[in-house]
Amino acid sequence: MKNILEADSIIVSFDQRVVVSNAYIRCDQGEIVGLLGRNGSGKSTLLKAIFGIGASENKSIRVNGSWVANGYSASNVNMLPQFNMIPSNMTIRTAIRLFDIDMGKIKTVADDKLFLLDQRANELSGGELRFIELLIVLFSKSRFSFLDEPFSGLSPVMTERALEIMNDVKNEKGLLITDHMYKYVTECSDRLYCMYSGRTVEVNDTSELIRYGYINHE
Amino acid sequence: MKFLHAYRTIALPANIVSVIAWIAAKDAESSSEIFTLFWMKVFTEIVLIGFIHLFNKHVIFFYMNLGIGERQLYKSIVAIDLAIFVVVIAIVYWIA
Numbered sequence: 255m256k257n258i259l260e261a262d263s264i265i266v267s268f269d270q271r272v273v274v275s276n277a278y279i280r281c282d283q284g285e286i287v288g289l290l291g292r293n294g295s296g297k298s299t300l301l302k303a304i305f306g307i308g309a310s311e312n313k314s315i316r317v318n319g320s321w322v323a324n325g326y327s328a329s330n331v332n333m334l335p336q337f338n339m340i341p342s343n344m345t346i347r348t349a350i351r352l353f354d355i356d357m358g359k360i361k362t363v364a365d366d367k368l369f370l371l372d373q374r375a376n377e378l379s380g381g382e383l384r385f386i387e388l389l390i391v392l393f394s395k396s397r398f399s400f401l402d403e404p405f406s407g408l409s410p411v412m413t414e415r416a417l418e419i420m421n422d423v424k425n426e427k428g429l430l431i432t433d434h435m436y437k438y439v440t441e442c443s444d445r446l447y448c449m450y451s452g453r454t455v456e457v458n459d460t461s462e463l464i465r466y467g468y469i470n471h472e
Numbered sequence: 473m474k475f476l477h478a479y480r481t482i483a484l485p486a487n488i489v490s491v492i493a494w495i496a497a498k499d500a501e502s503s504s505e506i507f508t509l510f511w512m513k514v515f516t517e518i519v520l521i522g523f524i525h526l527f528n529k530h531v532i533f534f535y536m537n538l539g540i541g542e543r544q545l546y547k548s549i550v551a552i553d554l555a556i557f558v559v560v561i562a563i564v565y566w567i568a
Contacts, residue, residue, distance in 0.1 A: 307536060324541070332537045339533040341481065352474060352538060394537065 256283040257397040258318055259331070259428060261304045265311040266296070273299050274310075275452035281398055281428040286420060288439040289432040290457070290468055291449030297432045298336060300449065301400045305333045317397065325398070333400040334391040338383050342376035346386055349375070353394040360389060363419050380407040388416055392423045399423075401431040405438055417442050436469065474538050475548040481531055482520045486553045489516045490560065497564045506565055513557050521546050 262278040273296040281287045291297045303310040306324025315322050317330045325331030340349045350360060350371070361368065367386065375383055384407045391399050401420075405413045413435070420429055420442060433439050440446060446457040450466045463469045493509040500506055524531060524546075535545050 305536070307532065307542065326536045326539065326541070329539060333533065335530065335533045337530050339530045339537070341477075341531055341534060343480075344477070348477070349534075352477065391537065 255318075257428060258282050259304075259316070259325075259398050259430075261313065261315045261325075264300060264303050264313045266299050266303050266308070267311060272452055274303065274449075277449075277452065277454045279304070279430070279447060279454050281430045283397065283426070283428045284424055285444040286424050286429045286431060286442050288443030288446040289430060289449065289454070290436055290439060290446065290463065291432075291466075292468055295449040296452055297449050298402050300454070301333060301402055301430065301432065302335075305331055305400060325400075329396045331398045331400060332391050332394055332396040334388055334402060334404055336402045336406070338375065338380075339387060340375040340383070340390075343374055345372055345374050346378070347371040349386075349390060353390055355390060355393045359393050363415075364389060381409060381412060384408055385412050385416065389419070392419060392429075396427060398428040398430065401429065401433075403433045404431060405433050405435045413438060436463070474535070474540060475552065478531075478535055478540065478545055479549050479552045481524060481528065482549060482553070486517070486520060489513060490553075490557050493557070494560055494564050497561045498568045500565060500568070503565075506561060509561065510558070513554070517550055517553060521550065524549075 259281045264274050264277045265272065266274040277300055279287070279289070279300070289297050289300070299308070302308045303313055304315055304325045306326045315325060322328065322330060340346070350357065367382070370378060370382060370386060378386070388401070388404050391401065404416060408416060417438065423429065431439060431443070440460055447454040448457045448463060448466045448468055455466065457463060464471065490513065493513055496509055497506055532542050532545065536542065
């Protein structure tokens with residue numbers, strides 16, 4: 255049976271400004287769901303509300319039909335935030351061990367990065383750290399992974415590699431991704447949502463993104 | 473194991489405060505002075521947790537990805553630090 259994540263009735267406000275208003279999103283195991291939207295449209299806020307960080311006025315999250323209070327609990331959802339998350343004085347090997355990730359998986363996809371394992375997070379370049387954190391989130395044991403701007407700081411070669419890994423990993427878990435490199439997002443996504451006026455709108459064709467003011471032309 | 477790693481986030485400043493309190497406890501003449509040191513420690517603990525909450529959000533994300541919620545993270549850090557503090561201050565007071 256494949257895992258299904260559904261979240262609806264999500265309302266988040268900051269200083270009386272409603273950022274996310276009654277949003278709905280669904281993600282199934284075996285698919286990559288893209289979430290696009292203009293700056294400040296509430297994409298990250300929506301992901302964080304489902305994950306369980308930050309206050310939300312209302313939310314309903316269901317995993318395989320069962321209600322859960324927060325995504326992070328019971329290894330349902332893990333999340334790559336926009337910023338680096340590994341504590342700066344922690345070695346990459348320690349981080350991988352804490353997440354109980356099979357080192358063989360890391361070696362398979364990043365054998366040229368093994369020299370980074372014994373370095374501390376603050377000794378890596380921004381792109382290297384981003385790629386390692388992406389691998390940790392993708393390979394850790396959770397039913398779903400949220401990726402908030404996973405390609406920021408990655409070179410085109412590393413981005414292509416990340417997309418290949420994501421396509422392999424989606425067989426084991428559902429992936430929800432948001433990034434402003436929208437061509438990569440539309441290319442890898444099986445389904446697309448666009449945040450518009452605080453709500454999520456399902457997008458079937460990239461031309462609809464023009465209507466929602468996300469792009470000017472295809 | 474995960475909680476000990478979380479504790480390392482504040483270990484340095486927390487232990488500096490503890491060492492100052494332990495030195496002061498050596499010369500304490502009554503148990504009320506020990507209680508004053510304890511409340512001083514609790515106050516600095518709140519300041520350190522506030523620092524993580526406001527300026528170290530990335531650490532919270534890291535531990536949430538390990539299944540440890542924000543409140544659970546704070547509680548475990550405080551519990552470990554206060555446990556070490558109380559045990560050592562009791563030993564110091566008893567020896568002195």
